[in-house]
Amino acid sequence: MRVNRILLSTALIVVALVLQVSVLARLHLPGAVPDLLLLTVVALALVYGHVGGALIGFGAGLLADLAPPADHAAGRYALVLCVVGYLVGLARPGNGRLKSVTGPMLVVIVAAVGSTLLYALVGALVGDTAARHVGLGGLLFSAALYDLLLAPFVVPAIMALARRAENDPLAESSTTVKGTDISSGWLSSGTGLRLGGRRGGVTRLKAKARTRTTRVTRIKGVKRL
CATH class of the missing domain: 1.20.5 (Single alpha-helices involved in coiled-coils or other helix-helix interfaces)
Structure with missing residues (x-):
């Protein structure tokens, strides 16, 4: 990943994690907590693709695993967001621009449900049964609902910032340089x-x-x- 991508992704992830822990988690909403970190990973993966989405998802998840008040095994959420970032990146359009809001909304719903299921599955494998006490069905419904309500305010803004960062004069042009790596693209432009x-x-x-x-x-x- 280029330096401008790393800096922007790091800043957005840190801000999203702080808001999620200090604001959204304190609302005590029924069911799941609105996952601002997941929406950030989804938005960046839709612009940067599957490789960038996987790397960003892993870093964001690992940061969430280590940040207090985390009460689960380290690496659990990193695995979940890494898989989500990779799969969402596969749905990225060729030019990184979406023509309608239907696609991103469907991606958000699938990502919210899929991340909750994967998180519960990994928890079951490591012996964490907290999801059973809350109810998996309620978690799935509330996670999808909260993320869907929050997505129109988060995903377009983050995608716009990411696309603006791609206009860096030192960035490679993906339309003129194809089949080459980042370093050769940077050199060519x-x-x-x-x-x-x-x-x-x-x-x-x-x-x-x-x-x-x-x-x-x-x-x-x-x-x-």
Whole structure:
């Protein structure tokens, strides 16, 4: 991932986690807690694709696992958000821009339900039965409802910020450079190859100037003879 992506994703994840822990979790809503962190991962994955979504999801989940008042095994939510980020990134449009709101809303619902089911499944594997006391059906319904109500205010704004960050002059152009990695894309649109081209052009101009000077000298010599 490029530096601008890492910085933007880190800032958004930290802000989302702070708001979720300090504000949303204190509302004591029935059922699940609105997952602002999940919505942030979904929005970034829709712009950056499956690889970036998986990396961002893993980092966001690991941060949530370590941040207080986490009461589950470390790495549990990191696994969940990593899988969600990867799968959501597969639904990313080719140019990173969505033509309608239906697609993102469906993605949010599937991500909310899927993350809750996967979290409960991983919890069952490690012996955490907290979901049984609350009721898995109530968790699924409330998670999908809360995230769906919150998504129109979060997902478009984060996607707009991510797309604006992609307009960095040092960023590679995904439409002109295909089948190459990030480093080669950066070089193809950055200063390296352009400087090389300019140096080559200057060298050619100098060679042409020398050739013209040589021709003029020869012509003057012939006239004197």
